[in-house]
Amino acid sequence: MSKQAETNSPDETIELSLYKAHEKVYPREIKGRFQFKRKLAVWVLLGLFYVLPWITWGEQQAILFDLPQRRFYIFGLTLWPQDFIFLALMLIIAAFALFFFTALAGRLWCGYACPQTVWTEVFIWLEQWTEGNRNKRMKLDKGPWTREKILRKGSKQFLWITFALWTGFTFVGFFTPIKELAEHIWQWTMGPWETFWLFFYALATYGNAGFLREQVCLYMCPYARFQSAMFDKETLIISYDEQRGEPRMRGKKRRESEAPGDCIDCTMCVQVCPTGIDIRDGLQYECIACAACIDACDEVMEKSGMPKGLIKYTTENALQGKPTHILRPRTLIYMVILLGLVTAFGVSLANRSAIDMNVIHDRNSFYRVVDANTIENVYTLKVMNKGTEATEYAVQATGLDGLEVVLGLADQTVSAAPGELVIVPMKIRASKQVANQRIHGITVTVSDVAASGENTSENIKYFGYKK
């Protein structure tokens, strides 16, 4: 075992840690410019999460993912299952944005925006309020179960559980109208699904942010494993300046030494680290780039009258004294792809039609003879109203002279409620003289009869009368 413990490639670290009991990390609290930014990120992101479901837009909750009805409301925009492409595009955009920022600035996502980090932060705050700072927490855990320990641990659990339940409630509020949900809870009349998801999400928050914490990043997160693929020598990383810091020493040895390194070996950087690593050992895959060690060391450097930046954001190239380029093939390629995707998304969203249509030709016959002069093709027409109001549609066919559309409905228009899919038998008639080829291409257009005249069309085949 001892031989293997010396190696520390990520794979082996993970392998090895499978055999080790987990040691609890007690991150020390720290203030500083990066921690200020992180705090800001927590407030903004969690603020959005907890407030958004309460906002209404028109008559509707502004953001509501109505799964039973299969429609998503996003600020006045209603997305149907047919709009799946937008969801897919959005996810791809998110992925490329992640690649782009990772190539540029390393694990920005992990340190500032990942829900895991953000919720863990809040849980640590709650822990600090109730159990005190790092030393107190460690003492408390080691000590016997006194009245104070019970009180402190009890109030921590109370805050954690309350916060987790509120989080679960808010989460469900994105999928079911949150005001109704609040009433249901008030009257204790929740449905089984609401109850299940509320407690499930609360439990997940409690477990991940309260207990698993850095273990989620170490063992569970797929991004943590492949993010290094986006790294190169010009990616911003958090690094200890070994040249300047070593040989580290403290106390008497330091005073007597002729040329001590700048690191006073106070281990502050280790104590503040939420993943419990020593950044002075070099870049490690456990590092989530939270920059807590930068803030800690800067404070130490300031107090001991040395320049800040013994630990800092830098790049591998900069450490080796080479220039760093923000624009380089890797970032440029990611950027171009990202811009392309965003443009495609914007354009297709702007051109998104509120009508969805589909025409299927009858399988049994190419055409039918109506009378001596006329033939007809039989189709099934599907029209879906993706708008928010009931609409009446007219159907037209073009592409050959004198095409006539006959719908299997009393009045020759299709009316559909919002979200309704209407399926209608449709015949298209033409004269034998005009439709005299084996196959013609024609166009069927479905248009809103109201003033807006919004329409969409589809090109279909028309089988003609050829002797």
Next chain:
Amino acid sequence: MSTEPISHNRDFNERQLKRIFWRRIGIVLWVSFFCAAVESMVFFALFDPAYLGQLSSFAVDLSPWQGYALGFAFFWAFTFLAALFAGVVLALPRTRLAKRNPHT
């Protein structure tokens, strides 16, 4: 050549072995949960959960939520089996390597 159980070629104690086992189960569960979630999202974006009940040879009345739950349970069961399979297959050669490794 037979593969020996891990306990014979490394000096693990009972507790460590238990931990290895449960952590592996944990990984399999988590990986399959993650994949099942993604699969369900894609699947239900294309298919209405209400139709699930009509797919079988005997029609079942399913509420949308039951449809989602059923679909997710199916996906999770299958991804779980796949992950478990991969886990079992991956775990075997390592005991062999350990045997050949002069350091252990």
